[in-house]
Amino acid sequence: MAARVLVAAMALPLRFVREYVRASDLAVAAAVLFACSAARSRLTSRRGAPMLWPVVGVLPALFAHLGDVYDWGAAALARSGGTFPYRGAWGGGSSGVITSVPANVEHVLKTNFANYPKGPYYRERFAELLGAGIFNADGEAWRAQRSAAAAEMHSARFLEFSAGTVRRLVDGGLVPLLDALSRRREGGGAVAVDLQDVLLRFAFDNICAAALGVDPGCLAEGLPDVPFARAFERATELSLARFVTPPFVWKAKRRLRVGGERELAEAARAVRDFAGRTVADRRAELREAGTLAGRCDLLSRLMTASPPPPDAAPEGYSDEFLRDICVSFILAGRDTSSVALTWFFWLLASHPDVESRVLDDVARAAGGGRTATTMDYLHAALTESMRLYPPVPADFKEALEDDVLPDGTAVRARQRVIYFTYAMGRDKASWGPDCLEFRPERWLNKSGAFAGGAESPFKYVVFNAGPRLCVGKRFAYTQMKTVAAAVLARFRVEVVPGQEVKPKLNTTLYMKNGLMVRFASREQRHELRHHVPAAGED
């Protein structure tokens, strides 16, 4: 998730215009555009890059391409040699460069990591929801949370626990729900359902179980409206809206506590109160029982970390620290893997050859043998699907000091470097002439084992790379492989014909209209023996 301002800027949806920009603002913008048009030919821009207008920066170009912004952005990067400057609107301080050059990305994410924090621009916009959580933190505050979270997340105990939570939710929630849907009739066939919505609900319940040890019940019968999930979604949306709102507007609204800013304050408070209450209840449970040995969720593990981590007070982490890190985890793990799975199922529906190889892999895993623990083909197919449809399509970091990127592009202090993951996954130079094809085999070696580790991590930044590599990557693969295997073994997923499938303009690559599918029970079921599908790499 997160610092994905390119898409936030690109994602200036009409809904946003309706909600946040008044007619008078638009009139001023139109006048400015008109006044500037005479100067248009004199404006400088890198060859092939979008025009940068005074005041409104890159926005006119974005507006012209609202319908195909990802592909348009990728084509513009390809034309301009992989990097071009951008400037946002309204003097909001958002300017810098957009790049898809792996060497530049390596420089920002690893080689010169110290010069490229998330920065105050990001932190300020997510302050209400995330507080000082890992997703919002830099420097020592980030390092302390990173080492605590990584130690727990990569422990054998957590891996086993989290794999168990996925299996229980698949067996006890997802499969029974799909089974019921496959039996429910409508107009002579099985009822159609939005797969994306079902998977988002699944992932929310799953991340809450893993991070907090609670079940919000989004996947319960009747697919209910869950206030905590709704508050989380609204707080995220409204925080992101700040990236495309003139700062003087949202800051004034915040001070006056009106409109979306009031709503944001309320939604963020609801989220933090819920997480805070969970921390307080767990603390009370620990006091009464003297142990949380039966609990393996992240919150309980961090609360009882023993001996207390060097960066914590002698009595352990504070309740605020625990609340903030858990909220960040929910934000990070809430929708990424469900969105990835939705694109994956959609791609499989139009690639029966790949589907049949995935099914072979799943059947082999069920029958035991070496692939039972790895399911390398499924791993490769998921990896390939995220290359074409990365759940986080763009991300950014903010420069502390002036710098020069490896391709010679200058970056000034406080400017942002946006790396466009979507374009990087479709770059011919990195992936060859068949870069637009869905071909899981490109990730396998001659003996059919997953060989993704051979690729530069800075070519495939779907999970970020360098010191801030996604700490939930292994969890995400376990979750996605378990869901994909269980669903495909039991059901044929039939995409309802005639619907328009396209990405939504957002910081997460949702399908704009969801994905309507029907589930049909397979005649011959592969009886799955559950196992922990280990990630081929991490």
Ligand code: HEM
């Ligand atoms: C397909 C699924 C996922 C994808 C594609 C993904 C991608 C990413 C990306 C691109 C970042 C970097 C964000 C930034 O620096 O702005 C990130 C960070 C992070 N992710 Fe994931 N993620 C996924 C699933 C998860 C899950 C399930 C969890 C939790 C269990 C998680 C936890 C985190 C955390 C805590 C960070 C912050 C790491 C840090 O700043 O040190 N992610 N992820």
